[in-house]
Amino acid sequence: MSLREGDPAEIGGYPLEARLGSGGMGTVFLARTSSGRPVAIKLIHPQFAADDEFRIRFRQEVAAARRVSGAFTAAVVDAAPEAEQPWMATTYIQGHTLSRLIATKGPLGGAELRRLAIGLAEALRDIHRVGVVHRDLKPSNVVLSPEGPRVIDFGISRAVDQQTLTMTGRVIGTPPFMSPEQLQAPRDVGPRSDVFSLGTLLAYAATGHGPFDAESPYIVAYQVVHGEPSLEDVPVALRTVVESCLAKEPDGRPSADELLVLLRDLPADLGQTDAGGVGAGHTRDMITQHHFATPATPAPTAPTTTPAGPDTGSADTPIGGRRRRRWRRRWRPVLAVAVAVAAVGGGVAALTTGGFGGNSGGDQGNSPAAPSAALPAGFKPWHETVPGGREDIPDELRCVARGDALFCGGGGVVATRIRARDGSRVWTAKSPGVPVNGMYLVGATDDTVLGYRIAARRAPQGPPSEVVAIDANNGRELWSVPSGAQSTAVTGRTQDAIVVGSDVVTVDASNSRLEARNAHSGRVTWKSPFPAGKQCAPVLVGPQLVAMCATDAEVRALAVRRPALYPVDRATGALGRPIAVNGPAVPMGIANGRLVLLQVHMGGTDLARYNRVARVDPASRKVTYSPLGKTYAGTPGMADGTVYVSGQTGLVTALDPATGRKKWSRQTGVEGASGPVAGADALYFSSATGRVVALSPHDGKPLWTTDPQADGLTGELGASPRVTLAGRAVIVAAAKNTLFAFDAQKPPKSG
Template identity: 35%
Template sequence: MKLAVKVVHAQFAKDPDFRGRFRQEVAAARRVSGAFTAPVVDADPDSERPWMATLFIPGPTLSDHVKRNGPMEAAQLRRLMAGLAEALRDIHRAGVVHRDLKPSNVLLADDGPKVIDFGISRPVDSELRTETGRLIGTPPFMAPEQFRRPREVGPAADVFALGSVMVHAATGQGPFDSDSPYIVAYQVVHDEPDLTGVPDEVAPLVRRCLAKEPEERPTPDELMRELRSVAASYDTQTFIPAQRTWDTEGSGPPAGRPARTAEADPAVEAGAAVEATHAGRGRKLRLGRRAALGAGAFGLAVVGALASLPLLDGDGGSPRPASPRTTSAAFSGWRTTPAAGDSAPLCSHGAGRLLCATSGLVFALDPSDGHVLWRHPVAKGPRKEPPVLTGGLVQPAMDPGRRLKAFDPASGEVRWQRDAPGTGSAVYAGGMLLFTGTDGKVAGVDGASGDPRWSHRIPGHEMPYVATFTGDPSAYLSSASQDGSGTRVTAVDPETGDVRSDARLDGTLKPIGATDGSVFLLSLDTVHGDARAVVRYTPKTGETRRVPLTTPLQQPHGAVRGNTAYLLGTGGSLVAVDLVAREQLWSLETGMMRGSTPVAGDRYVYVTASDGRLLAVDARRGNLAGQTPARLGDRPDRVAAGLPEPVVVGDRVYGSAPDGTVFGVNGRDPAAW
């Protein structure tokens, strides 16, 4: 295979701050490796001269294409915009904000545009400074908030950059042009964009992308939907530039450049495409340790200073009446739409209530009939996790402004509110909220009061992935090694941060569940990130059991009940693995392209499909036992970033759908759904 290699110049390799940012770039690039990026094959950010090798992508950069062939035609622009919107959607789903999308960072491959170069700050790109140091980005393609509030930059900044990139593709210049980066900065913040020459059919969308305020810009999903309405025939999977005018003698630019040239980025040297063979046949590329590509793809490291955005939306509104309430002893089910909108509410169960959230609203439902017990407006914005009961209070996920609120489960009144500590992600464990920061520290916040309890680094973890599981008293931190040969798994006490157990296990592993004193992990392929085995590790005895999967699963979600792990991969393959019998029990092709994390009850495994169906699968035999109707609503073309997990409470199962419906069904009889 051919590789493209990026090597940091010696003078910048001596700068610890630059090394830290390059390390973050490597982590981000690994995390987003997929159909719209150049996958990382190997890297060593800690070597004397830090470097990263990515798969060589044939195709010119958008910058080179426009220089040689001129502005793109309208049809090409539609395909480019759709492909980049889809790329940003996947990048944001991985929890990454690019922050430097520009024409030289877009490769025009035959199968669609690829986005490259994640998060590295080039000290010589701009002499502008923030109060805290260097400005991250390239001024002509930066959003206003990158100049005004650099610490609050989120995924909407990438959408602004997309608008600027589209103007460049359509006209050969940006919407804000000047030889001075200071003037460009002023224009970006204060002036209207110059869209002269942008075709009328895409100009309105481009203008929306270039809105000054982040909340006024469309999401990548909205862009894709609007582009379908403009031209239903566009194809984001086939992007072939109309002209390829590289000189016939082969002296022009290389066909693909996943790394910048030294001229484009004085901090980085770009090696030519390098041929590498598999290790078993000898290795021509001897750059250092092998990278664990799958670790990034499944988030085994929390990427510092990179915000995340699940692409869900919806507006709060007046509740619609629930269907007739259950009056008989047998639970016959109900459905209701408690908030107007077109996103699936995210729900959990606690304090005898269904606790749900959607954009702009947190609410509680009576599980017996679905009527609204209370509702409370919150900051609008996408939600990644449902509210949970922690410390006796309802704790919704952080709002887009990283504001924490805790509600009384009976009345919905706010008990306390705080700014989230640091800039990292949060998980809930017992009565605690655990935060991971970009400095590698983990902090514990008391769920009942909102007061900080502890904050420190966990030995052996620079930027750990933290997971907690219902019924297990520990929080699990995992960090994969650079070469993918092992993963450090540490159990800590959420109340104090004290280490309860610590081990280095073989392979690149992702925790998916814990039961009876054991933690279950997926063993991931270091090339594609596919799951190839399930591992059960028991800290008390040190025993490790590994059960291979019959067929690797792509991007799997996993859950555990008893000694069985249930896994659902992209494409709809659902499998059950018994860790005591050490065998795969069954496999079912559900027909879904995407589904939620499975949830296992006593007799059935439940999964939410992207069209709003709730599926029940017999846990022993692996056959489909029943499913609810699809509930897509009036926007069937919309693709949600994450799907709500079903909520199982005894013999009742609760689900939600993209049309805003929340419903309850009798889990004893899925065939009657």
């Protein structure tokens, strides 16, 4: 659709090419970045732009939308919520909407319908894990791209609802695809509301009509709240799953993770199954390929977000022994605990190597290998998979090495001990629930391993997440303590506990204080309340423990603008005088005795995120800021006093933290890599597929690259490093709880 008279020629520096559509909130335009990349820009109508309450909500939604990976959605490219007319730019997705496809070609069936269902469940899983509730999942908000279904139009519908409710008390939405709670209490909907909407959408895709269709929207709304769904034409195998999604009460529905388990258990062609919905030929694809034979057509995209509540071993060691409540009898037999962690938004891991007097930074346990480092005794290359809490949905692990012992956790595993020489498992302790984004292993001391245990969602008792201490020798649980979960909002990384010498420092369950315990005995050594009105996360910089804090309001709004750094006395927990930092900022490591942070830029093109580097001098309490030469997108890391950003397309850039200047930039074939991990004159970067590249730290020259080892998503940002070094052995974590190891001097041949 061409531009109309009165349409702007450009928005935010993006030249407009076409009008994609217009709705009650705004108009969507097709535009281009300076590099020629197409983007969709939604420009908010002036009457909403003049409303202060809407601006606040829109600002919060833009901030939250940036946390969604974009793997199954249209990622935010740029936004200006403070502009005279607020606008948001997202990646442009080509393809028909589901509503258009059904209207032109009729209902879907067989493998095509199953692929759609799994793709949408994967999308909801990733959306909900970053605290977002879509609230308007319907056929016109699903685009069938060549890579699979993409969910669009986040949050703007929520802004419309809230604004309209404030003014008139009317509920705005699409009744055939709304949940009962949306119609009855729209301010209080949670992730299970999206699951209900997905159930209606799948019924529509399978039959061409909604399960509550009626002559008028009023009757439809009544049927949604009180009536039984019409599912006679839905394939029997899929029908039981859809029925579970359409439970009237949110607690009676599966979560997105659990729904994914149910869908993957269906036969590939949705053939005949028994009434319980369990069929032969289970397929449990971690990454599902989607192929829709539809021509590419423009589709408006404008995601925004709404905060949501969290989802609440070989010798396998059962952890916890929790009982789950009984779920609806019709689908409980096909559902156990769904365990899957997306390595999205994991952020930078705890900083443990070096100190204020040296040059270091990186992931705990990823310690550099000296030039003379040897292989573990008896080492031979190996490739293993560690069973998780739900073995058909494993995900990623992170590891630390202690001599020949390798300790790993994540993806449904509290911790596992593996022999670095051959990959054999000594013990494994599993987690019953669905882990949080990027929440992997806490760390290890000489005799204790510490990991996270996530409770089964419907566990009748106990905290939703705990830090668990395990005897490093035999895998026996030593103690556990409830854990808070606000570090991501404050520091940009998911790590609510860190190992400090022989102690572990945690955030208490109420997010009100730091607590230190002896890692092995669990004996409390000190408790330190957060400063009034603030929430904090622990950060370790060499020998210095720091509490990084933000105000309650900033944490709630997902908009940390001025974090404060409090030095913490490791012996008593006493907090020192705060040092304010212009934020948001992500702690990276140390260089020349100063703490280095990357500042997050909330605008820019091509998913740009970092535009300045901040250095904190603990002696003078002075903070120095240096602008980067450009705004960099990707996953940050630090090693040997240099900051690195790994782009989604494989571009690795080395930055001087003292000046912000680029040292070098190198295009690699490893997309979505995390790192670096410093070895003997090499830097290692690796993606979720297990593909590894070794670069020279001097100029970025590629030394070697390996082939992928697992099917995994490579579009995530902020993942912690996946490589661990045990002497000269390179141990790599990949998707599906895959671990493999090889000699750094004899890497696997590529091709």
